[in-house]
Amino acid sequence: MFFTYLRRELRRRRKAALVVASGLALGIALVIVVSSVTAGMGKAQDKVLQSLYGLGTDMTVTKAAAAQGSTGARERPKFNFDAKDSDDDATQSTDRVMVQGFQTLADSTVTEVGQQTGVASAVGGLSLNVMKVDGQFKRGEFQQDPSSGSAGAQGGPGGGQGGGTGEGRVEGGGASFDVNSYTVYGTDVTHQDLGPLTSSEITAGRTFTTAETNAEVAVVDASYAKEKSLAVGKTVTVSGTTFTIVGVSTASSGDAAANLYIPLQQAQTLADSKSKVTTVYVKAKDSTAIDSVKSTIQKNISGTTVTTSADLADTVSGSLSTASDLASSVGKWLSIVVLIAAFVVAGLLTSSAVSRRVREFGTLKALGWKSGRVTRQVVGEALVNGLMGGVLGIAVGLAGAYVVTAISPTLTAELGSGGGGGMAGGGMGGPGRQTAAKTLDIALTAPVSVSTIAIAVVLAVAGGLIAGAFGGWRASRLRPADALRRVE
Known part of the structure; x- marks a missing residue:
């Protein structure tokens, strides 16, 4: 009897039921879209942090910044060339390997950090910047001034036997050099579960083995490999040491921590920083x-x-940060306000519908229906409306999230410039980070989790119960005499 009457009344009042369900659907859909976009923002920020820290890294320890004017201040790079007369026009080449940030810690600090309470594991790394200068010096050539006559030509620049003045000028000559700067990261090959390389995937070749602690092998970033035409099996020379490329890595965020990865001991030797990280x-x-x-x-x-x-996340700015703030503050509050408004409107519409059914409910009471039965009937109708709104809201919300993911709007994340302490040389401790700010492009997605769908279902049920509570309270107060007064 209950379900028969429920089905009949819902079919008879389809427009009213659709209005209530649509209101609830709007609020639920907005909650799903905002929640999914917020989750996408979180994933985007995680990608930015992983590109600096590495997957699984909770924090980094670096040397505190040296005071200005102290011996730890940065020095200017110097390049020395051994040019000789016999090497006229010969190509000159030299490398300068510098520790990024010029701040190092003893590698014993890694063990000391690992022994602290609450630390699961600790791994050291050495971040380097290599400046390679290639070019040549060219000797100038003396050109005789035609107006000086032949005497100068016979006697040479000093006048010679002919007594001419030998006037002329030196043309050509000079120097032409190209400067190439790239980053190198020395990784502890015996502990590869932490550090920036963990945020990259080996897409060709292999990674390091635990036996290659001091081997002349390297893993190259895919973008740098493409730029320099490098591949597995080829070699790359760093400051006179030739490394064989054993693998090519691709950063998950699209921005690698370093151009080249080599064993830590090799990096320490190149930088003349033995037992340093x-x-x-x-x-x-x-x-x-x-x-x-x-x-x-x-x-x-x-x-x-x-x-x-968390400290690192505070340094991320740009449109990603702005959009994340809007989604977490304005978006959430907007969802809450719309949802509350939808619940209130649903309740008022249900209560208004009950007031229009005074004669009907009064007659049912006169026929023997108890107040509780009338209330359950109203709540049941409202609950069905809520579930209909939930289904519609989930459908609209999923469609909205799919559109965001399909469009994949690109957001920019600007990484704060390197400063003192943990931010020195490598931006927040990450290798390959220069002292200048760096911008990453992140594609936004809107993943919808099972928990989000579950929340939508709960909201749909809650909306139906709230609307039913309004109408049920109104229906429970009706008396059979009310129906008789409305009989014409």
């Missing part, structure tokens, strides 16, 4: 205790700066 990558045992681990490291290991992923 620039960055210690740390993974905490408990991701919820990162702040306490940071405090512990800073307290127990002096002269260091600890930078967490």
Whole structure:
């Protein structure tokens, strides 16, 4: 009887049911779209952080910035060429390997950090910048002035036997050099589960083996390999040392941490920084205790700066940051306001529908229906309207999320410029980060999770119950006499 009457009343009042369901659907769809876009923003920011830190890294430890004017201040790179008379027009080439940030830690710091309370693992790395200068010097040629006569030609520049003045000028000559700068990262091949290389995928060849701690092998970034026509099996020379390329890596974020990866010991030898590292990558045992681990490291290991992923996220600006702020603040509040408005409108429409059915409910009570039965009937109708709105809202929300993902609008993420402490040389401790700000392009997606769908269903049920509560309360107060007063 209950379901028969429910089905009949819903069919008889299809327009009213559609209005209530549409209102709820609008609020639910907006919640789904905002939630999915916010999730997409989070994934985009994670990509930015991974390109700096590496997958699984919770924080980095670097040397505290040296005071201005101290011996730790940066020095200007110098290049020396051994040009001789016999080497006229010969090509000159030299490399200058510099530690990024010019701030290093003893590699014993890695062990010390790993022993701190709350630290699961710690790995050191050395970030280098290589400046390669190639070119040649060209000797100038003396050109005789035609007006000076033949005497000068016979006697040479000094006048010679002919007594001519030998006037002329030197033409040509000079120097032409190309400067190529690229980044090199020394990785601990025995612990490859942390650090920037973990955010890249080996797309050709292989990665390092644990036995290659001091081998002359390298992994090259795909973009740099394409630019320099490098491939697996070819060689690349860094400051006189030839490395065989064993693998090509592709960064997941599209922006690699370094152009070239080599074993840590080789990087230390090239930079004349034996037993030194620039960055210690740390993974905490408990991701919820990162702040306490940071405090512990800073307290127990002096002269260091600890930078967490939260600190790093604060340095990300650009349209990604702006859109994320809008989605997390304006978007969420807008969803809440629209959802509340939809619930209130649904409740008022249901209550208004009950007031128009006074004669009907009064007659049913006169025929023996109890107030509770009338209330359950109204709540049942409202609940069905809510579920219909939920289904419609989920469909619209999924469509909206699909459109965002299909369009994939490009957002920019500008990484804060390197400064002191953990930000020096390599931007927030990451290798390959120059001191200048860097911009990344991130494609936005809108993934819809199962939890988001579950929330939508809960909202649909809640909306139906709220609307039913309005109408049920109104229906429970009706008396049979009310129906009789409306009989014409």
